[in-house]
Amino acid sequence: MHNHFDCHDLLGSLSDYLDGEARQELCRAIETHMAECPNCRIVVDTLKKTIYLVHATAESQLPDDVRARLYKTLELTDYLK
Amino acid sequence: MSDNTALPISLPALQAGDRAEFARLVETYSPQIYRLALKILGNAQDAEDVLQNTFLKALQSLPTFEGRSSLSTWLYRIAVNEALMLIRKHRPEVQVLAGDSDSDDDEDYIPVQFVDWTTIPEDALLSSEAVTYLDQAIQRLPPKLRLVFLLRDVEGLSIRETSEALGLTDTAVKTRLLRARLFLREQLSGYYQERLLEEKH
Numbered sequence: 001m002h003n004h005f006d007c008h009d010l011l012g013s014l015s016d017y018l019d020g021e022a023r024q025e026l027c028r029a030i031e032t033h034m035a036e037c038p039n040c041r042i043v044v045d046t047l048k049k050t051i052y053l054v055h056a057t058a059e060s061q062l063p064d065d066v067r068a069r070l071y072k073t074l075e076l077t078d079y080l081k
Numbered sequence: 082m083s084d085n086t087a088l089p090i091s092l093p094a095l096q097a098g099d100r101a102e103f104a105r106l107v108e109t110y111s112p113q114i115y116r117l118a119l120k121i122l123g124n125a126q127d128a129e130d131v132l133q134n135t136f137l138k139a140l141q142s143l144p145t146f147e148g149r150s151s152l153s154t155w156l157y158r159i160a161v162n163e164a165l166m167l168i169r170k171h172r173p174e175v176q177v178l179a180g181d182s183d184s185d186d187d188e189d190y191i192p193v194q195f196v197d198w199t200t201i202p203e204d205a206l207l208s209s210e211a212v213t214y215l216d217q218a219i220q221r222l223p224p225k226l227r228l229v230f231l232l233r234d235v236e237g238l239s240i241r242e243t244s245e246a247l248g249l250t251d252t253a254v255k256t257r258l259l260r261a262r263l264f265l266r267e268q269l270s271g272y273y274q275e276r277l278l279e280e281k282h
Contacts, residue, residue: 011191015259039195043266049199049206050266051234054219057212058235060112066129070111071104073133074140079104 006033010040018048090152095143107136110153113236114160120231121164123220131167135160150245157232158246168224190260198273205276218268222261229254230261 010033016022017030034041062070071080090109094102111132118131138159146155198206205211222230232243233254244254 011259011263015255015262018262039192042195042197043192045197045199046270047262047266050269051262053206053215053269054234054265056207057215058116060116062112062115066115066125066132067111069129070107070133070136074103074107074136076100076104076107079101079108 007037007040010034010037010044014044014047017044018051092146092148092152096146103140106139106152110156111136113153114156117157117160117231117236118164120216120219120235121161121224121227122167127164127167131160131163134163138163150242154238154242154246157236157238157242158248161228161232161246190263192263192267194267194270194274196270196274196277198270198277201273201276206273211272211276214272215265215269218265218272221268222264226257226261226264229257230265233258234262 006029010030013022013026013030017027022030030044034044068080071077090106091099091102095106114135115128115132118128118135119125122128122131135156139156142159150158219227219230228247229243229249232238232246233240238246240251240254240258243249243258244251247254249257
């Protein structure tokens with residue numbers, strides 16, 4: 001990152017910005033800074049993509065054998081479909 | 082998710098001992114609880130133990146559950162505690178939730194990789210090798226960052242729900258979440274940079 005005060009500021013507000021929780025004024029400041037600072041632009045874009053990839057690969061399949069043993073432990077086998 | 086998850090789960094029915102409703106609770110939340118446990122612990126047997134213990138504990142605690150948090154946050158909290166007990170058993174030296182050292186290691190999370198890998202096509206970003214690398218990177222997160230990251234970014238809990246599930250302040254959750262995300266970004270940047278270099282040769 002550039003040796004620039006705003007890079008540090010940007011880093012501190014990144015999560016709020018990415019989660020859509022930053023106020024409009026802060027968003028504008030971040031976007032203005034990114035237009036001037038290619039490294040911060042890359043950090044923001046790749047961070048956004050990182051979070052996207054985590055979501056895209058988060059499976060929530062319960063293996064059948066694990067599910068069967070869970071229902072047995074809980075004495076719920078009557079409800080196992 | 083199956084059809085029987087369409088209606089909200091009834092807490093009064095659960096507390097009255099309605100077995101069908103409890104089965105619906107298990108059916109609805111067991112995949113997420115298992116995924117969370119698997120990603121915290123990185124071991125299928127431990128994850129299964131946590132899954133079973135979570136619902137056994139939930140069954141036991143239902144009569145005294147006051148409903149101040151949602152059922153899912155409550156289950157996540159039980160699962161996290163079960164997972165932490167296993168971590169402490171295996172690695173007693175690890176301090177997972179202690180919240181007083183958050184400012185010690187700020188320097189470690191300042192970005193150093195500035196490669197724009199977002200231009201790599203989606204199918205290459207999500208190759209099975211890349212997905213395995215991402216999973217391993219999540220496992221390399223320090224446990225206290227991993228918990229926050231998994232609840233917020235994998236399970237989709239809000240900052241407040243994550244704080245409730247872990248017994249942390251919102252500020253601690255936000256700090257840890259940012260560090261975890263920056264850590265993973267660095268790891269993925271290193272990985273995809275190599276893929277970009279391979280492409281050029």
